[in-house]
Amino acid sequence: MLQVRLYFAPLEGVTDVHFRGIHARLFSDSPADAYFAPFFSPTADTPMAERDRRGLSRENNIGQAVIPQIMANKPEAFLLGARALSEMGYTEVNLNLGCPSGTVVSKNRGAGFLSDPDGMDRFFDAVFSDPLFSGGDGMHLSVKTRLGMFDPREFYDILPIYNRYPITEVILHPRVRRELYRGDVHTDMLLYTASNSVHPVCVNGDLFTVNDVRCTLKAFSDNGIIAPASFMFGRGAVSNPQLIGQARAMLMGKEVPPLSRDRLYAFFLALYHDAKNRLSGERHVLFRLKELFAYWIVLFDEADSYRRRLRKAETAAEFLSCAEELFALCPFCEDPGFFGNAKMNG
Ligand SMILES: Cc1cc2nc3c(=O)[nH]c(=O)nc-3n(C[C@H](O)[C@H](O)[C@H](O)COP(=O)(O)O)c2cc1C
Incomplete structure (x- = not known):
């Protein structure tokens, strides 16, 4: 059996703490290996808003493996949020480098940050120099990224930056910001990333059925690339809340249980x-x-x-x-x- 992790993607306004709790309870026979929480944006005044703290508190997320997500382009703000998470007992935080929303991108955050590879390099340098990530505090950082702002080839300059730092996982939504969530994903760039990333790669984007997972695995094996470390399901798993369980059954060679x-x-x-x-x-x-x-x-x-x-x-x-x-x-x-x-x- 393939040892592949299966994640529930963060969907702001949808997969909040209440949704995640109900999903984890009613689909406990097919749990996600982790639920990524929608992003919060730390500031110097408010490292974590009260609403976000409630949404991420351990007592409100019993029975779920949750990975919180931060949206930031300044290491100081990011570290304030990450420290607050560490104090709550979290050991991993995800950085949002994919949000395509106009208000986010205009501030050079989310996918907007991808247009500044030098700034990203300085950001990671500062974050990984901080004892929270470089010392014994045990905090880990993964990224959830698009390929760029306008052109998938922007990723040729972005991936080497990720490769330079001890990032735990590169979760790739293989579209650029301009494409939002529409059109075909750039499978060629996904395969390029899987071949050239020094970090484990997680596949995200348009995985709506078990067959989509099967086809992705086939594309990897047809190109002689080792299977991805993980898959992340967003809209498909909201639509079909049993999708993660179905994908797991398929990976284990078992019969895929239909959603009733x-x-x-x-x-x-x-x-x-x-x-x-x-x-x-x-x-x-x-x-x-x-x-x-x-x-x-x-x-x-x-x-x-x-x-x-x-x-x-x-x-x-x-x-x-x-x-x-x-x-x-x-x-x-x-x-x-x-x-x-x-x-x-x-
Ligand atoms: C309504 C909505 C809200 C989203 N919120 C977030 C978010 O907070 N953080 C994030 O990294 N991605 C967010 N995304 C992107 C999803 O996590 C995922 O990458 C995207 O839906 C593509 O995966 P899918 O094709 O499986 O849905 C959002 C997407 C949608 C449609």
């Missing part, structure tokens, strides 16, 4: 009740439900009229009754082979 409608329904209900109990105001509950359901609607055939009704629902009760009808009546295809990127909000 009942399990997805139980997952939906748990998230619905969590939102109802926790969020103040109908509008927030409805927004959360619509955001989540956009990932699930693709699993139902002949769901167009439900899609419209769910989108137009104005109360949580209206949304729930329409969703229950959908679960009861619409044909379910547990392996749609794509992610439809359906929009419910806006």
Whole structure:
């Protein structure tokens, strides 16, 4: 059996502490080896906001292996956040070098930092010179990166920087910032990275089905490249919360268990009740439900009229009754082979 780790990707606004907890509980037969938490941005005044501290506290994440993520381009700010994490007992932190959002990129953070390889070099030099990462404190750093801002070939200048530092893992989303989350991933650059990285490489991007994992493994073996250290699942694992378990079964040579409608329904209900109990105001509950359901609607055939009704629902009760009808009546295809990127909000 291949010793490959399987991760749940961070999705800001989706895979928060509540989502992760419910996923870990309801899919405990197929847990992620780690859940990467959405990023927080430390500053000199506030190394970690109270909301982020609650989301990352050990008592709120029982039963899950969580790896926190920081968004920063200044070593001082990064180290403040990393020190706060170390005090909470964390031993690994991930650096966000992929976020394509305009407000982030305009501040040279996330994917924006990739356009300044010299600045990145200075950043890593300062971070790995700090006793937190170079001494006995045992803090480790992984990166989650795109290929660049505009052109995949930018990565030829970026990978050598990662190679110079004791980074634990390079998680690659093989697109550039300009491509956001659309279009084909650059498999050629993924294979280049796997061949030329001195660090373990994690594959991320468009892994929506077990077959996508199989095809990636085949691309590696066809090119004589050793299998990746890990796979990270984002939209596909929100859409099909059993995807990580299915991928694990496939890797172990076992039969792949299909996602059942009942399990997805139980997952939906748990998230619905969590939102109802926790969020103040109908509008927030409805927004959360619509955001989540956009990932699930693709699993139902002949769901167009439900899609419209769910989108137009104005109360949580209206949304729930329409969703229950959908679960009861619409044909379910547990392996749609794509992610439809359906929009419910806006
Ligand atoms: C709504 C949304 C929020 C995201 N938030 C984060 C984040 O906080 N940190 C991060 O590194 N990546 C973030 N990502 C990127 C995902 O982690 C992942 O890299 C991306 O979705 C591609 O993987 P996939 O094709 O498996 O979904 C986000 C993506 C989406 C769609």
